[in-house]
Structure formats: C-alpha cells, structure tokens
Amino acid sequence: MKIKIAIAFLFLSLFVFYLFRYIDNAKDQTIQELNEHSLLTVEATYNAVINTYEIAAKKDFNFFMNRSDVLNLLHSFKDAQTPQEQNILRGELYRHLYKDYDVMKKMHVRQFHLHTNDGKSLLRMHLPYENGDSLIDFRPSIRIVNQEHKSVIGFEGGRIFPGYRYVYPIMDKGEYLGSVEFSVAFEGIEEKLNTLLPNYIYQLIISKDESYNKVFSWHRRFFTPSRFGGDYYLENPELSNSTELYLNNELISRLIVLAKSSSNFNFNLAAHKDFSVPIIDADKGYAVNFITIKNTSNKAAGYVVCFSLENEIAQIAANYKKYKIFALLMSIIVFTLFFVIVIQIEKLRRSKNKLKSINHSLSEAQKIAHFGFIEYDHLKDRYYLSEEVYNIFGVNPKYFKPSYQVLLSHVHPDDVKKVHKAYTESIINKTIYITQHRLIQESGEVVFVEEHGNHEFNAEGEIVKSIGSIYDITQQMIAYENLERFIDLQTSIVILTDGIHFSFANKSFYHFFGFEDLAAFKEESLCICDRFIQQNGFFSLADVKEGEVHWIESLLNLSLRQRIVFMFDTTATPHAFGVSINKYDTKSYVVEFNDISDSMIEKLQLEKQLNRDQLTGAYNRTYFETNIEQVLKLNRAKGLKTGIVFFDIDHFKLINDSYGHDMGDEVLISLVKLVKEQIRKYDHLVRWGGEEFIIIARTTSLQSLLQMTQKIRIEIANHKFKAIPNLTCSFGIAIHQEEEPIKLTITRADEKLYEAKESGRNQVK
C-alpha cells in the first residue's frame, strides 16, 4: 500500500513538474510573442528614423554640392602645392562652412568631415585642428567612397566619434575632389525615437572594435565599458547626454543586471541579431530590446538597447501564476481522489478477500451444520441459494433452476400444504414463518428440514424480498425418534418440556393420566405441573418463587431429596414421584418422574383416606377444600368456566326407612358409580354429605351445564337400581362467577336444588 502511495506521489510530482514546465513554457512563449511585437515596433521605428536621417543627409549633401565657393576651394586644395597653401585653404573652408555646421549641430549632426581625394582628413568641422591623418585603414566607408566614388551609409566608428555615417563622393566637373561625411550622433537618433515612442529609454552600446579600438588613443577616454559586458562600450557623458542621463539610473542598472541574468543572454548578445529580453521586477513587466547595428562593412557594430515598461508581461506572468496555482490545486485534488480510490479499492479488495474467506467459512459451516440460505428477489424474480441448499435438496447446482414451484416440488407430498400455507400466510400477515417438513431428494431419500423465513416490503407494502434459512434436521429427528422410542420404554413417566409447554410424553405418562395422546391431555392441562397436588412435603406450583421462570427452574433450585411431587392417577390414587431433570438441548429438558409411592405408602394411604369418601369412593369435602382452587385455576387457564351441580337423592330417607341402611349405602355406591360414568374425567364428583353430592364441572355456559346435568338426571331416573324401582335426583346448578367465593356458588346451587325440590323433584334448576 505504501509503495502504491509512493508511486502515486512520484507520479503526481512528475506530473506537476511537467505541467509546471508546460505552463512556464506557455508563459514564456506568450511573453516572448508580446516582446516580439514590442521588438518589431522598435525595429520599425528605428529604421524609420535612420531613413529620415538619410534623407536629411542627402539634402545636406545636395546643398553642399551647390556651394560653388566651397567646390572652388576644394579644387584649390587638391591643386595646392604646399602644406601652407593647404592650411590656408583649410581655414578658408572652415570659414565658409562653420555657419552651416552650426545649423547641422542643432540637427544632431555631430560630425561634418571633409576628406581629401586620397582618403585623408581634410577638415573636421567638429575638431578642426585634428587633420591630415589617413582614414583609409580605419574607415572602410571612406575607403569605399574614394575607390568607388559612390556613397556609403551606415554606422561606423571613427578616430574621434562613432556615429551614423552618410559619406558622399564630391564630384565636380567630372573631377573627384574627395568626400564629405555627415555623421549623426546617437543622441539625434534617440531624440527622434523619443518623439515616436516616448515611453522608451534608449542606449547605444558599441563594440570595442568599433569604438575604443578605433579612436585616437587620446580620445579613448570618451568611452566607458558597458555594463552589459561582452566588450561593448558606451559613449561617456562628455560625448552623449543620453549616456549621462541613464548611466546612474537605478531602474536601468537593475534591468541591465536582470537582463544579463536571463537565460541565453550572452549567447544572444554574441549572435548579433535582434532579440528581446522580458523582465519582471517588483510586479512590473519590462522589455529590453536589442536592435543590432551593422557597420558600413555589414558587420556587427553594436546594439541600440531599448528599455520599455510592458505591464502586460507582468499581467501574463500573474495569470500564469494563477494557472499554476490552479493546476497545483487540481493536481492535489486529483491525487487525493486517486489516493482515496486506491485506498477504497484496497479496502474493497481486502473486504472481498475477507468476504470470500467468510463465505468460504460460512459455506463450510453451512455444510457442517447442514444449514442453507435462500434469498428470493421478487422484483427481479431471482433466487440466490447457498451451496448447502443444493446439498440439502440433493441436487446439482449446475442443472438446478430454482423457482417456487420447483422448490415446492421437492417437498414431501404430505407436507406441501403445510409448507405452502406457512409461506403464504407469512406474506399475508407480514410475519416470519417457521416450519418443519420433509424433502424428497433427487435420489429419493427423505430428509427432515426446518425452515425459517422473513420478508421485506417496500413503502407501498409490496413484497420485495424473501430471505430464509433451511436447516437439515434429519439427524436430530432420527435422534429424537430414537429418544422417544427409548423414553417410551421407560416405566417411569418421562416428558420433554421447556418448562411451559411440553412436546413429548412417553406411554407411562398417558397410562398414568388416562389420556390417549398429548393433544387430549392438553385439552385439560397445559402442563404436567398443573397436576402437582399441593401437599406438605411435596412440590407444587405454589412453591414456585417470584423470579423463577418456571417450575423446572424451581425444582432445580431444590435439593434432590426435595424434588418430589404428588399426583393422582385416573382412579384418584395418590402417587409420589421423585423428579429428575436433564438438559436435552438449549431450551428443553427431559424430566423423569419415578414413582416412589411404595417408599411412601403409609403417607399416601392416609392421603387417599383423607380425600375419598370411604363408602362411595367419591371425593370428599377434604378433597374439595384442598383442590377446589387448583381446579378453578385450571379451568380459568383454559378459558372455561367452573360449574357447580348440587344434587341429592329424592326421598332417600324413605329408602333407608323402607330397605334399611345397607340398601341405602348400596344405592349411594351405585349412584356414584353411575354418575362417574356420566361425567368427564376432568369433572369431579364430591360426596357433600349424606345423600348430597356436588359435581365440579368444566363448562362453557350455564346452558351447557344444564344439558349435561339433564343427561345425568335422566340417566339416574332411567337406571335400574337393585331392589329400588324408581330413584330420582333433584339438581341445582350454578356457574362460578369471577372473584366469587366458591362457597357462595355452592349456596346458589343449593338454593336452586331447593327450588327443584319445591317444584316436584327430579328436576334441574
């Protein structure tokens, strides 16, 4: 990762480096184009000025050629025999020309110089006593004019001053008399340039060969080395006012230093071609233009240097600076994005690998646990099945195209309805579904599975996705069946319960309680614990303490010796059971009830005597008193009511009186037997006293209780008791009201019984 970031950073650095170079090049090119324009302007102006002076010089020459007095003097000079004659003629020439020269000086004509026909100085109007020296070797222009008798124009150094030379041959009457030269000082050129381009500063730099090396040695002091270097010289202030003006100018000095430090400056200076140097100093732009000056031999003689303020350069530089900042910011943003993307990709790759690893582990775990995952996208009609699903279904993923119908087709025919119902109802009710069913694999093998599913709905309540798991519970089912078979073999009562519900009970359980199956038991009791009789020394629900989740937890909190419960069998025979509890799975317990009645026989016998009427075997009032609350609670738990049927035998006293007390006892025994046969196993028949009985019945309403009682009444009335032709009973019934003391209910039933007696007996009221 660090290497990738380092590479990215390196890439960014290179990118920014080359981008900056590109921007710098573009900036330099733009500035250079601007400078080229500035240079062209100066060049054009400079050439125009030079041409103007050429015209002026030509005019002066024409004027000169019209001066016959001067031409005559020149003829005389040429013909003079002695130097003295020549001296006088030179003086005369000066006398004739100095006024014209004074006018020329005002026009910046620095030198007005007459040359002899053999190339010597005849008269320098600007320095008249310097004369007679040969100019042929120093002044190519004069040599050319003398040899070829044609005019020569151009910049040239001299024995006194350098300048822009306009040299003309003097021909009169077909005779070559010599030449005349007008030389313009740079000051003149500068003045004209200033008129045309007023905001520029000009400087003339002349090559050493054309200045210092050419003048008389005693005039070398007129030249000062240029600060541009490269063996260029300036005319010093004694010669040039412009030099004096700018020699110590701070801005010019700084621009010269900056120009010299620019790239390729020395190369350009040595190349003797026009060039321009852009400069940015203190947020201002300048152009330093170099216009090359050729001498009369067309060789480089120096430069006219032109300094100008070009604010556009600074503006361009400022703009490109902004571009660079923008480019840098953009590059940083791009790099940051790139960096973030790289990190995200790396994270994604790691996540993918992790997910892949998790998926692999999950797949392996699913495989081990026989656990599969199913997802169905209702909108796309697409299934996703985990690998283990294919294993559970026993199909080849390559050829298995899942759909609801296809999946349902693998469900055992007996379970199809159940599965379909669970699934569709969970969608309708928007609830989870849990179902256990069988699957028939392609090999024909049947496997048990447990499915859990849930659904996702959109804002409009439409289903979008179903997610479910399928768990192969075949092994558990086999184990469970084996366990059931094993438990069934046990003589003790064994149940499988979570403490609240119980899912399995063995045969001993049904035998003891007299139920055919679990469903039948559950109609009467939800829990075996409901059957625990509250007795001293025995555990019952009354012993469940606050905070204990269920009775099993309560029993587990007791010592082994205290885990004894007391229950009646179908014949109301009390049994004592030692309870042992074993964990079956995370939720369920295997609870075994071992009948330890034999070891507690005396206690149980006493209990039996205490609860049963010794004559008839019906429950007695002790039983009633002990268990009525339990019965009421049980019925309430089932959402049913408790009805009290109070009845007695009509004219029982006559039976005793007529047939004796033994017969009376026998009638009582037969009646109890008959009534027991008529009532249900969860109803209780209690001998209330003498010939009075109470039936504690589970009922839904008074009407239902009435029907049941009428049936009993009729059965009794129709029964043939031994030696007794007719026996009837009168009945009073009442429904126990919520919060009503049971004794009050019995009183109300008793009052109804009284009504029945008053109404003629053998009635139910």
Add this chain to the structure above:
Amino acid sequence: MLLGSLFADESRIIYFAPLPMKNEKTNIEEFLPLVDYMQKNLPLTIKFNYHKNYDDILKSFMDGSTDIAYLGPLPYAILKSKYPYAKPIITFNEKDGTTTYRCAISKFSQDVLDLSKPLRVALTQPLSTCGYYATQKLLQKKFGLALKNQKYNYTMSHTNALTGVIREEYMLAGSSEEIAKKYESLGMEIIAKSELFPGFALVVNTKTLSAKEIQEITKTLLNIPKSSYEKWGTLLEYGTRPADTSSYDSLNLKYAIPQKGNI
C-alpha cells in the same frame, strides 16, 4: 602628541580643487587617478572641491576650504600676492620633458590687421596666464598697443579663442603656444610669443596642512612610478618634478585684470 597618536589611524580629510576649465565631471575624472594614488599612499581622504573659474578657487583657498589646488602660474601669482600660505610643491612635465610653456597671439594668415582701429581680440579666461595677462604684454611688445584699448572678450578656452579668429569673429587670439601651433593647419599664424612661464603646479595651503603633511604629500607625488602616471591622461601623463618657487617671481602683476570683456 597624545591626541595625534590617538588619531593616527584615522584618515585626514583634505579638499582638492582641480582645473576649472572643463565641466565638472570630466575634470574630476581627469584628476581621479592622481587623487586615488594619493589616497592609497597617504593617510588621507581627498574630496573634490570643484569650481568653475579661478577666482572661485582662489577665494576657497584663502578661506581655508581648499587644501590643495591645481593652478596655472598666473592664478598662483595672484593668490600668492594676496595669501602668503600658498606654496607650489610639484609641477607636471610636458611631453618634451620641460615644465615651462609660452603664450602666443595668433591671427589668420590671410587676414590683414588694421591697427588704426581697435582690434577684436579673443582671450581665454581672466586669470589664465595666456589670457589677459600674457596677451596684454604681447600686444604691447608687438604693436605697442594696450589691450585695454582694444575690443576683447573671454571665450573661456584656448581653442575657442583660436576658432573665433577663423570664424572671423576676432582678429587676434591669445592662447598657449602649444595650442596655437595646432591651429597652424587651419591657416593660423603665431605673430608673437611670450617668455617661458612655469608650468601648472599643485599648490598646498600651508595654513591648513602641516609641514609634515606637506612633506609627505610632496614626497609621495615625486615618487609616482612611470607605469602609473603614463596612464593618467594628457595633463598628468608625463610625470612630476619639484616646483621651483623662484620661477614664479617673474609673474609680477601690478594691475587688476578685468573680469569681463569689453565687447
């Protein structure tokens, strides 16, 4: 003494007045090699005290604000007559090795002088030796004419005076003989020459400089190597020699020189 020792290492500032004939900058540049040499070889800091004419130089000398001056013989003579603390220490050799020069009066060879009328005379500067002073003497000697009775004007330089004659502005020009000879190539002719005058000298102010300082300055200037002075330009390039104070005795000025021309 103790104070002198304490300040021994500090440069003493002295003021030097160069030739007044040319513009300030060029004038200073001309004397700069000499001044640099003195500063390098003496514990002195020399500052230029430039004046446009001799009269101002003499005034500054006398009021003590100038310590050394480059003076021609006449300005020295005038100064000496008014201020006894002026002392020439060295003079400068000419090209031919001499230290003296002559003045001359010239005319254009073709011109004819009409002595019956006042002559128009071109002069250099009022206190220039070859100016009013020498020209008056030569005119008196050659033609028996008093300059004051002629039409004269100061052209401020020798060349201007000579050129003025060629231009026909003047009939005569007073100048140094050396420069007048240069103008012979223009048809000018020297018609009278003066006696020899001592050359230009460095004159020290003995009132502002100590004898020891003067001694050191003199010694240093007389020992300038040729390799140095030969590069110093036309005025200084032929070396130095001790000034002969007695040579100035002949410059006996008994009248006041007019400061302005009469044209």
